[in-house]
Amino acid sequence: MDELLEIQNVTKRFGSRQALNEVSFRLGAGTITGLLGSNGSGKSTLMKLIAGLSRPSSGRISVIGVPVGMDSKSLVSFMPDVPVTESWMKVGDALRFQQDFYPDFDQSKALRMLEFMKLRTEDKVRTLSKGMNERLQLTLALSRRARLYLLDEPIGGVDPVARTKILNALMEFYEEDSSILLSTHLVTDIERIFDEVIFLKDGEIVLHHSVEALRQERGKSIDELFREVFAEC
Ligand SMILES: Nc1ncnc2c1ncn2[C@@H]1O[C@H](COP(=O)(O)OP(=O)(O)OP(=O)(O)O)[C@@H](O)[C@H]1O
Numbered sequence: 001m002d003e004l005l006e007i008q009n010v011t012k013r014f015g016s017r018q019a020l021n022e023v024s025f026r027l028g029a030g031t032i033t034g035l036l037g038s039n040g041s042g043k044s045t046l047m048k049l050i051a052g053l054s055r056p057s058s059g060r061i062s063v064i065g066v067p068v069g070m071d072s073k074s075l076v077s078f079m080p081d082v083p084v085t086e087s088w089m090k091v092g093d094a095l096r097f098q099q100d101f102y103p104d105f106d107q108s109k110a111l112r113m114l115e116f117m118k119l120r121t122e123d124k125v126r127t128l129s130k131g132m133n134e135r136l137q138l139t140l141a142l143s144r145r146a147r148l149y150l151l152d153e154p155i156g157g158v159d160p161v162a163r164t165k166i167l168n169a170l171m172e173f174y175e176e177d178s179s180i181l182l183s184t185h186l187v188t189d190i191e192r193i194f195d196e197v198i199f200l201k202d203g204e205i206v207l208h209h210s211v212e213a214l215r216q217e218r219g220k221s222i223d224e225l226f227r228e229v230f231a232e233c
Contacts, residue, residue: 003064004029004179005050005148010059012045012203019045020203023059029147030176032193034222035183037200038230043183044081046200047152050181051078063148074104079141081152083133085125091136092121098140110143113173117165131162138166142173149174151182155190163189191222199229 005027012020020042027033037043048054050061052068061068063075085094091114099105114121117135119128128136138154154170155163163186171193174180184190191197191211199207206229211222218225 003027004031005181006060006062006065007046007050008060010046010049010056010061012042012049012054013057018203020049020056023200023203023205025198025205025208027148027179027181027196029179031195032170032174032180032182034187034190034194034197035181035200036185036187036197036222036226037183038185041200042203043185043200044152045203047078047080047150047181047183050148051076051150053078075147076150077102077141077144077146077148078150079137079152079154081156083125083137084140085133085136087126089125090121091119091123091125091128094125094136094140095121095143098143102144104145106143106145109173110139113139113143113169116169116172131158131166134158134162135166135169138169142170145175147178149178149180151180153184154182155184155186160189167193187223187226194222197222199226201229 003026008024010020010023023046035043049056050068052072063072066072066075095107095110099107117139119132119136134154141149141151155166167190194211196210198205214222214225
């Protein structure tokens with residue numbers, strides 16, 4: 001497995017609050033990894049550090065050997081947990097903005113994804129439901145030609161039908177030489193897409209394992225393990 005992401009002893013403090021404590025892990029190319037943790041466990045903070053939107057208090061992060069910074073921007077596509085679109089936009093405007101901003105944006109892939117997602121370029125962003133908006137945000141993120149996709153809560157707060165549609169889109173449009181790190185606290189339904197899972201608790205990694213090995217060794221679903229580890233959170 002080729003190394004794609006390497007995180008070494010990363011700590012992040014906000015004043016006296018420690019959001020991440022000595023986090024270290026590696027991800028290989030061609031994997032979908034679930035970053036699982038309860039509210040406030042540090043998932044978004046870690047995603048922002050990998051995306052280069054914030055700097056660690058200490059530690060190192062690199063993507064295919066490139067330290068996170070200006071040079072890693074073209075390697076990483078980030079879907080934050082808040083929409084990147086403006087309410088005045090139509091879906092087509094959102095695509096044009098993304099294309100202007102990122103030279104690696106693949107317009108034809110975006111149009112294919114829109115069709116799959118049942119979105120139209122003339123739809124107004126402010127009239128989209130939460131689930132439809134999440135489909136749009138996912139389209140914007142996955143249509144970049146990147147090596148690592150960071151998806152922060154792409155199914156947060158949508159109903160099970162919308163969730164299935166979003167997960168199917170992920171599997172359909174995922175390029176297999178890239179990797180996905182997807183954060184969520186909604187483990188039911190989604191665990192089928194993961195190759196690996198990382199459990200993040202109070203800013204520390206408490207488990208990082210292949211899903212297949214976990215199921216075989218512990219005889220439990222990821223959802224059951226998640227409930228055990230986070231029972232008191
Ligand atoms: N800009 C900030 N200033 C101060 N504290 C912050 C900031 N961002 C995050 N934190 C704190 O860091 C901790 C981790 O927050 P983070 O948003 O990374 O958690 P999360 O796992 O993504 O949670 P959720 O599932 O609720 O989105 C929390 O205690 C949070 O209050």
